[in-house]
Amino acid sequence: MIEGIFVEGLIFSIMTLGILISYRILDLADLTCDGSVAAGAATGAMCIIAGWGIVLSMVTSFVVGVLCGLCTAVIHNKLKIPGLLAGILTMTMLYSINLRILGNKANVPLVKVRTLYRVFPKAFSFLPSSFAALLGTFILVFIIAAILVAFFKTDLGTSLGALGSNEQVIISLGMDPAVLKYIGLGLSNGLIALSGAMLAQYQGFADANLGQGMAVQGLAAIMLGEFLFKTNRIELITLRVALGSIAYKALMFLGRKYGHIVGITPNDFKLLTGLLVISSMLIAFTRQKSAEDAAKKKALSKIKEAHNA
Amino acid sequence: MLDLEHVTKVFEPGTVNEKLALEDINLHVDKGDVICLIGSNGSGKSTLFNSISGSFPVTAGKITLDGKDITKMPEYKRSFQIGRIFQDPTRGTSGSMSIQDNMMLSMSKGMKGLKYSMSKENLKLFKELVKPIGLSDRLKDNVGLLSGGQRQALTLIMVCMSKPNLLLLDEHTAALDPKNAQVVMNLTDEYIKKLGLTCIMVTHNMQFAIEFGNRLIMMDEGKIILDVKGEEKRKLSVPDLVMEFRRKRGKSFASDQGLLV
Ligand SMILES: Nc1ncnc2c1ncn2[C@@H]1O[C@H](COP(=O)(O)OP(=O)(O)OP(=O)(O)O)[C@@H](O)[C@H]1O
Ligand SMILES: [Mg+2]
Numbered sequence: 214m215i216e217g218i219f220v221e222g223l224i225f226s227i228m229t230l231g232i233l234i235s236y237r238i239l240d241l242a243d244l245t246c247d248g249s250v251a252a253g254a255a256t257g258a259m260c261i262i263a264g265w266g267i268v269l270s271m272v273t274s275f276v277v278g279v280l281c282g283l284c285t286a287v288i289h290n291k292l293k294i295p296g297l298l299a300g301i302l303t304m305t306m307l308y309s310i311n312l313r314i315l316g317n318k319a320n321v322p323l324v325k326v327r328t329l330y331r332v333f334p335k336a337f338s339f340l341p342s343s344f345a346a347l348l349g350t351f352i353l354v355f356i357i358a359a360i361l362v363a364f365f366k367t368d369l370g371t372s373l374g375a376l377g378s379n380e381q382v383i384i385s386l387g388m389d390p391a392v393l394k395y396i397g398l399g400l401s402n403g404l405i406a407l408s409g410a411m412l413a414q415y416q417g418f419a420d421a422n423l424g425q426g427m428a429v430q431g432l433a434a435i436m437l438g439e440f441l442f443k444t445n446r447i448e449l450i451t452l453r454v455a456l457g458s459i460a461y462k463a464l465m466f467l468g469r470k471y472g473h474i475v476g477i478t479p480n481d482f483k484l485l486t487g488l489l490v491i492s493s494m495l496i497a498f499t500r501q502k503s504a505e506d507a508a509k510k511k512a513l514s515k516i517k518e519a520h521n522a
Numbered sequence: 523m524l525d526l527e528h529v530t531k532v533f534e535p536g537t538v539n540e541k542l543a544l545e546d547i548n549l550h551v552d553k554g555d556v557i558c559l560i561g562s563n564g565s566g567k568s569t570l571f572n573s574i575s576g577s578f579p580v581t582a583g584k585i586t587l588d589g590k591d592i593t594k595m596p597e598y599k600r601s602f603q604i605g606r607i608f609q610d611p612t613r614g615t616s617g618s619m620s621i622q623d624n625m626m627l628s629m630s631k632g633m634k635g636l637k638y639s640m641s642k643e644n645l646k647l648f649k650e651l652v653k654p655i656g657l658s659d660r661l662k663d664n665v666g667l668l669s670g671g672q673r674q675a676l677t678l679i680m681v682c683m684s685k686p687n688l689l690l691l692d693e694h695t696a697a698l699d700p701k702n703a704q705v706v707m708n709l710t711d712e713y714i715k716k717l718g719l720t721c722i723m724v725t726h727n728m729q730f731a732i733e734f735g736n737r738l739i740m741m742d743e744g745k746i747i748l749d750v751k752g753e754e755k756r757k758l759s760v761p762d763l764v765m766e767f768r769r770k771r772g773k774s775f776a777s778d779q780g781l782l783v
Contacts, residue, residue, distance in 0.1 A: 445620075
C-alpha cells in the first residue's frame with residue numbers, strides 16, 4: 214500500500230508546484246486551483262474516452278488549465294480586482310463548466326480505455342503492477358519538475374520571481390507586470406490541471422467535486438515541506454514540494470487507517486488540514502521568534518561580558 | 523530632450539481632499555543637463571517625478587521625451603528611457619533575490635526571454651561593477667541582507683547598467699547615514715560623468731544643490747519658482763536662494779530653514 218501513497222503524493226506534488234508558483238513565487242493567493250484541478254481531470258477523462266490518446270489528452274488538460282489561469286489573470290488585471298477574489302470568481306464559474314465538460318454528470322468513470330495506469334504495468338512488466346505505477350509516475354513527475362526548474366532559471370523565470378518580491382522593480386525594468394501575471398498564473402493552473410488529469414487516470418474516474426479544498430491542501434504540503442530544510446535554490450525548493458506532498462498524503466493515509474481509533478472520520482479531514490496549515494504557520498512563527506530571542510540573549514550577554522572585562 | 527508643457531496634476535478631483543499638486547509646469551531639459559531640484563516638503567517634487575515617469579496620468583498638459591509624446595505611455599514603457607531611484611532603498615531591488623539575479627535582470631530593459639544570461643563573462647562584469655562598493659564576493663547573497671547604503675548603491679549601479687536617457691533621483695541618499703550618503707553620492711557623480719547622463723536630482727541640501735550640476739530649479743506649491751543655469755547658478759549662495767524665495771513667494775522658506783548649512 215505504501216507505493217500507493219507515493220504515487221498519490223507524486224501526482225499531488227505537480228499540483229502543489231502549481232500552487233507554489235502562485236502563492237510563493239508570484240505572492241498572489243490564487244484560489245482558481247480548486248476549479249482548475251477538476252477541469253484538468255474532467256478534460257483529461259473526456260478526451261481519453263473520446264479516443265484522443267493519453268498524451269494529447271493530457272496536453273489538452275494542461276492547455277485548459279492555462280486558460281483557467283488566464284481567466285483569473287484577466288479579471289485581476291483588467292478589472293483591478295484583488296487576485297484572491299478573481300480566483301474565487303473563476304473557481305465558482307468553473308464548477309458549472311466542469312459539469313458541462315463531464316456531460317452534466319458529477320462523475321465519469323474511465324473504463325475500458327487506455328490510461329497511464331494501464332500502460333505503466335505493461336511498460337514496466339518486470340515489476341509488480343503497483344511498483345510499475347510508481348516508477349512511471351516518478352519518471353513523469355521528474356521530467357515535469359526538471360522542465361519547471363529549467364524554466365525558473367531562465368531570464369523570464371527569474372523575472373517572475375522578481376515580480377512576486379517587488380512589482381516596482383519589474384516596471385522599472387520595462388516589463389509589463391500584467392503580462393508576467395498571465396504567464397505565471399497560466400503556468401500555475403496548467404500544472405494544476407495536468408495533475409488533475411493524472412489523478413483522474415489513477416483513481417479511474419473524473420469527479421466535478423475533485424477540487425474542493427485543494428488550495429488549502431497544497432498549502433499544507435508546501436508548509437510541511439518547508440519544515441524539512443531551508444533553501445532559496447529552485448531545484449531544492451521543488452524537491453521540498455515533492456517531499457511535502459508525499460508527507461501530506463502519508464498523513465492522510467494514516468488518518469484514514471488509524472483515525473477511527475481516536476474517532477476521526479474522513480469527514481474531519483478538511484478541518485484537520487486547515488488546522489495543519491494554521492499550526493505550521495504558528496510553528497514557523499514561534500521558531501522565528503525564538504531565534505530572535507536567542508540572538509537578543511547572545512547580544513545581551515556579549516554586552517555584559519564587555520562590561521565585566 | 524525632455525519637455526513639459528502646461529503639466530497639471532490634481533489629486534482626488536471633485537472631493538474634499540482635492541489637491542492641486544502641480545500647476546501649469548513648463549520645463550525644458552537639454553541633453554546632458556544635471557539639474558538639482560529643491561523645494562520644501564509637499565512642494566510637488568515627487569509628484570513631478572511621478573508624472574514624468576508615468577506612475578500616474580497627469581490631469582492636463584503634455585510630456586515629450588526625445589521628441590516623442592509620452593503623456594499617455596504606461597510607466598513600464600517609459601522605463602526603457604527613464605531610470606529612477608527612490609528615497610526608500612527597498613524599492614529599487616528585489617530583496618528576496620540574489621545580487622547577481624538582480625543585476626542579470628537589469629542588463630536590458632523589456633520582457634525577458636527563455637535564455638540563460640548568467641554566463642561567466644556576465645558574472646565577471648557584475649563583480650567588476652560592484653567592486654567600488656565592496657560586494658564582489660557576495661554576488662550570491664540575497665539583496666535583503668544588504669544595508670540600506672549598499673542596497674541604494676546597488677540600485678544605482680543597476681539603473682546605470684542600461685544607460686538611461688534620463689535619470690531621476692528622488693532624495694536617493696536621504697535615508698542613509700552621512701558616510702554612506704557620501705559613498706552613494708560619489709558613485710552617482712562618477713556615473714553621471716562617465717556615461718554623460720541627463721539627470722534631475724531632488725535634494726534638501728541647498729549648498730549641495732548650488733555646487734552640484736549645471737542647473738538649479740526651485741519649486742513651491744506645485745510651481746517652478748526659480749530656474750537658474752551655468753554662470754548664474756555658480757554665483758548663487760544659500761542666503762541668495764532664501765532671499766529669492768522670500769521675494770517670489772512673500773513668505774519664509776519655512777521647512778527648509780533647518781537645513782541651511
Ligand atoms: N497620491 C496622492 N494623493 C493625494 N495627494 C497627494 C498624493 N501624492 C502627493 N500628494 C500631495 O501632493 C503634494 C505634493 O507632494 P509631493 O510628494 O510631490 O511633495 P514633495 O515635494 O516630494 O515633498 P517631500 O520633500 O516631502 O518629498 C502634497 O501636498 C501631497 O500631500
Ligand atoms: Mg518627495
